[in-house]
Amino acid sequence: MKMTGNTILITGGTSGIGLGLALRLHEAGNKVIVAGRRKDLLDEITGEHPGIDALVLDVADRDSIAQARESVAASHPGLNVLVNNAGIMALENLLDPAGLQVAEDHVTTNLLGTIRMTYAFLPLLVGKDDAAVLNVTSALAFVPFPVTPTYSATKAALHSFSESLRIQLAGGDAGVQVIEVVPPGVRTTLLGQQDSDQAMPLDDFLTEALDLLREKPDAKEIVVERARFIRDAVATGTYDDVLAMISSS
Template sequence: MQITGNTILITGGGSGIGRGLAEAFHRRGNQVIISGRRQSALDEVIAANPGMVGYTVDMADKADVAEFASRVIAAHPALNAVINNAGIMVDEDVVGSDYLETAEATIATNLLGPIRLIAALLPHFQRQPKAAVLTVSSGLAFVPKASTPTYSATKAAIHSYSQSLRYLLRNTSVEVIEIAPPYVQTFLQGAHQASDPNAMPLDAYLAETIELLASEPASGEILVERVKRQRFAEATGNAQAVFDFINPR
């Protein structure tokens, strides 16, 4: 995709990878719109990046997503890109507790949220000379983390959905790009992850990702080197070994 001159919406832009991508695109002269659940987190990012705009939205709420999309399009008619980054990742004790509520919330936020937002934005995007829909999956889409079964499943679904969407929009002005991060130092699962030496440093991940976005890979997938072992585990015959590494017995 073009990485300058966009009006780009980034969900989950108040922290982690979402904030990092928002700031990276902001530095490159894009009009950046961020969204999230907490106004205070958005205000902090906007204060550090004058010119950004922020909106609160509950990505698990069907009506709120539709209203949010209409509001953003009305306020920013040049909108031509979205990064569906918002997500939750919660461990599920499937043996010892009632985990269904967590599973349902994860599906609503991580899978239905992006599908609903994309559906609301697509008619507008198809009227733009050039537009881009970006989805954020995960290395866990390809080899799951067993303690987060629904999170891993939603990311596998996002990968599949992105493949189909890319095919269906191939003759339109809308490009479909999937970003599949590895394990990265963010607060997605708390402070431990943010400082875990086994996770990829956030700044390094962002730098490599922006470089790949600018290079426009033919596959439509943004894969930093660190995630390729997971992405291609099945093809290389290493699926069980990678699964055992992620899920020590």
């Protein structure tokens, strides 16, 4: 992925990693469209950062995705990068019947949302110079956090989906790069980690991840060092130990 001169749509862009990427990529000389559900937050972002555009979008709503696609196709025909970042993370008790709704919400937002966004926007990217899809998954795609079982499962599914998407787009004339971004726990409001000593500071994560993108423009995965031991747990034979460590945290 080239780091400047793109037109980039970022879902889940009103806070956390999504907003951080939006600001960094805007500063690097890209046209950035921040997408999110809350218009008040979008207005605040565009007011504070002239040049960033906003799009009201709920990735859990197929009609909202269809409307967003038509809007972006008309307003930003040069779109060449899609960042699928929107997601939710909540505790889930598999022994509590109320947990089923939590699980279904995770699948709808994290998994179906990304899949639907990819189907909707991929036709706009195919054939564009330096086109790319970035899917933000999680280190928990590789070793689950048992108190968030469906969150972890959706991220594992998105890892698999990204692998298949990359292979399909490698053939023919699609010309779309697929990059999986694999964060560790990061200090954001996701699961209330903003003050967690066990989570990576957001600015540190953004700096390391974007440096890796600059150093390895053809990368398939962007894995910061803090996530590497989880990402590689199966290969290094430490899976059981890492799972036990995550389970006790």
